[in-house]
Amino acid sequence: xxxxxxxxxxxxxxxxxxxxxxxxxxxxxxxxxxxxxxxxxxxxxxxxxxxxxxxxxxxxxxxxxxxxxxxxxxxxxxxxxxxxxxxxxxxxxxxxxxxxxxxxxxxxx
Amino acid sequence: xxxxxxxxxxxxxxxxxxxxxxxxxxxxxxxxxxxxxxxxxxxxxxxxxxxxxxxxxxxxxxxxxxxxxxxxxxxxxxxxxxxxxxxxxxxxxxxxxxxxxxxxxxxxxxxxxxx
Numbered sequence: 464x465x466x467x468x469x470x471x472x473x474x475x476x477x478x479x480x481x482x483x484x485x486x487x488x489x490x491x492x493x494x495x496x497x498x499x500x501x502x503x504x505x506x507x508x509x510x511x512x513x514x515x516x517x518x519x520x521x522x523x524x525x526x527x528x529x530x531x532x533x534x535x536x537x538x539x540x541x542x543x544x545x546x547x548x549x550x551x552x553x554x555x556x557x558x559x560x561x562x563x564x565x566x567x568x569x570x571x572x
Numbered sequence: 573x574x575x576x577x578x579x580x581x582x583x584x585x586x587x588x589x590x591x592x593x594x595x596x597x598x599x600x601x602x603x604x605x606x607x608x609x610x611x612x613x614x615x616x617x618x619x620x621x622x623x624x625x626x627x628x629x630x631x632x633x634x635x636x637x638x639x640x641x642x643x644x645x646x647x648x649x650x651x652x653x654x655x656x657x658x659x660x661x662x663x664x665x666x667x668x669x670x671x672x673x674x675x676x677x678x679x680x681x682x683x684x685x686x687x
Binding site for chain 1: 663
């Protein structure tokens with residue numbers, strides 16, 4: 464079983480749609496969780512950290528369920544510029560960052 | 573405060589040559605990670621280093637690959653006797669001193685092409 468699993472997609476949605484990505488992780492001792500965004504042929508960039516209480520940043524909402532070892536990202540009112548690959552990232556012991564393979568999002572006009 | 577700097581951005585090597593990839597972390601960051609991304613695939617962890625120490629190299633191939641992060645100077649990922657399968661984007665990331673929950677910042681990557 465992979466340490467971090469994501470649906471690779473692609474998710475094709477129209478502008479204005481709401482889309483949700485899910486991620487599961489296998490290491491119950493994982494300490495911290497993040498969503499990164501990667502544009503084609505660019506470096507990953509932090510989108511947001513994920514907290515147990517859930518957190519929101521504008522149109523983006525992230526949630527963590529430690530009991531189920533499950534992380535989610537919700538994007539509301541999708542924009543064309545949201546088209547990218549979204550990477551679920553888990554920090555294990557000793558600060559090792561483990562990446563999921565990413566979920567590709569395509570937002571169309 | 574400059575971001576994570578990687579050089580070169582693009583590197584072409586013939587089979588059998590050596591490739592040296594450099595990464596200068598952000599100022600004040602003492603943790604460096606190296607990742608490899610094959611075309612159309614996700615990032616694969618290679619190695620995690622602190623100054624003068626390799627903390628976790630579980631993702632490094634057993635042969636031809638080595639990494640260091642000396643007391644002075646950038647972190648170096650070295651690939652000896654490159655083969656076509658080594659062609660990939662190699663990303664370096666850095667983070668500050670050990671602090672749970674701190675995200676890592678990525679460099680722009682080095683795209684290695686082996687011909």
